[in-house]
Amino acid sequence: MQRFRRIVAALALAATATTTVAACGGGESEDDSGAKTLKLWHYEGENSAMGVGWNRAIEIFKAEHPGVEVRFERKAFEQIQQNAGMIINSSEGPDIMEYNKGNATAGLLSSQGLLTDLSTEADKRGWAGKLSPSLQTTARYSDKGVMGSGKWFGVPNYGEYVTVYYNKDLFERNGVKVPTNMAEMTAAMDTFVGKGVTPLGMAGAEYPAGQLFYQLALSRADRQFVDNYQLYKNPVDFTADPLKYGADTFAEWVRKGYVAKNSASLKAEDMGTAFIAGKTPMIVSGSWWYGRFKTEMKANWDTFLFPGNTLHAGSSGNIWVVPENSKAKSLAYDFIDITLRPEIQDLIGNNGGVPVAADASKISDPKDRKLIEDFNTVSKQDGLAFYPDWPVPGYYDVLVGGFQGLINGSKSPDQVLDTIAKPYADGVKEITGK
């Protein structure tokens, strides 16, 4: 018993000594809890726009927090995607981490109490003021983990949206003008079809088909539809417009040869490389392609927003989350704050990314500037409508399967809508209990 007491006393003494030594580091920055280390994980490539921006943010953080060590680890996207729950539930997790936005990811972790509520910081540090309502959607989650309302569990600092990439050389060679509305868009595609060129690149085996369908549906939709579809505010009728219009028009575009009938098995990479190679005049896809096209494409190219739409597939980029087990929460908040500063936002923009709070006039390359101006236009008009596969877990594969049927002609638009309606309803019921 006496030996036990001696051990406890020794431990207490050691603990006191440690605290005293830590307190002696006067003048050095540290966390509320005395943390001297910030463990930071993200999965962006070193040369990507975000990678460049965040490297600089780490430098600034270190300069402003002398004595604090930043232990940065670059992780693989899949590694975080599949293991985040276990990682941040353990003591081995990071203090701050980039994580996927959405109900099935950040929403799920927040509903299980694994993420820190950032609401107070968002108000105090003015993050809420820097992000438009549609950007805030992916930052806030209800008690059930449904995005769009409730507490702040993540902070985005870059955005993404679906736009139309076009090959200027092919447009000029075929005498096609950049369309500004749907009638001009179909006329442009008719011109290409008339010259034996399939105008729109497609990849049925991955996300592009679902996104084109969603863009078409959004041309007949309003914010109420997006809220119903994405946030389950009201039931969604898959047999009526705008979804019916989206599926019917998609089928019509396949029938008219705007989209190749034999593209059902192609992957997004195939679609992108065909565009890079100058084989395809247009693709409807996300801003995540931008940097790659800029680096690899020899032909002249540019972008324009999907003609006529005020709503566009798109959202904030992935978000910074602070695990509940983080031992350096206030350091983590400081880091998030730095990534939202104009310096970092401009750096992201000047490297081909889409910052959420950038001053477009500070972006030197005209093409980069246009990408950001278009995003700012969409964001300001509250036009980010998220992605069609977001509402329920596993819906991505449902949409891929459905639209493969529409591309290869094995299913009618009504059959496809039936195919995708049931998993949606089942998934919503699973989440909301209704």
Add this chain to the structure above:
Amino acid sequence: MAVSETVAATSPTATTPTPRTPRRAPRGRNAAYWLYLLPGAVLFVLVIGAPLVGTVYLSLTKWSGIGDPTFVGFDNYQRLLHDDVFWASFRNTVAMIVAMVVVPTVLGLLLASVLFDVIGRRFKPRTAAALRAAFYLPQVLPVVVAGIVWGWILRPDGAFNSLLDAVGLGALRHDWLGDPGTALPAVMAVMIWVQIGYPVVVFMAALQRVDPELYEAAEVDGANWLHRFRAITLPQIRPETFVVALTCTIAALKVFGPIFALTRGGPENATNVPSYFAYYTFFKKLQVGYGSAISTVLTLIIVVVAAVFIGMQARSERRDRGF
């Protein structure tokens, strides 16, 4: 034997002054044998037993992978019975068994026999060995790599369609993996290509242990190649046939890699299989309980199939020995 005797000698039974009875001695030896099984048994419990029990337990719950699972009894199994995708995946498994067991075993038998009996005799043995290696080559490739390469070959602007063009059959160009009508046959063809080398190698090894005098005697009696194949080759290599059929059937039941690399179960579930369906449900839909129920049913089917095969093999061996 020496080791087991040493262990037996140090056992309490061996040191007791009481003379050993004939009945007790084998029990001592049996106890020693159990000792050797211990490391394997511990590993089995850790690597197979515990995860299996865990999966069966999870199959009785509703769980998203985070937080506490909710016990729901047999709900997941009831749901399985009414799930069209589940049944479609098992129908596709039958096609996989044809592609990975039936065709490779039959073709493998014929090829091995021709390589051994015809090529091996008329040409140098090295020729037969080279051909055997060529057939086995797809087995050496990681299956995901093979899947990606075949994906390139079969894509709309891929090598296969270009080949059709080149030989004047351009009208047959097709999106082979994108059409529900052709995706499964295309995947089956790839699987035959992947699998064929395995039975060829096993059967050729088996043929080498067959007494050549049997073939010579048959030839002297005027038996042609087909007669020799039916009367000597087939019965002599029956044990290897069982092994090939069993291992390939298990591989077909749990096939995942090629489906993941080639089609992800699409289009429209045309190539979905139970293991991919379980993966998708487990990791993509985050329905861990339901995914576990699919895995449990799949495990059960594999165990039953394996037991049936092993039983058939044992019966066949008993028959051969005249028991």
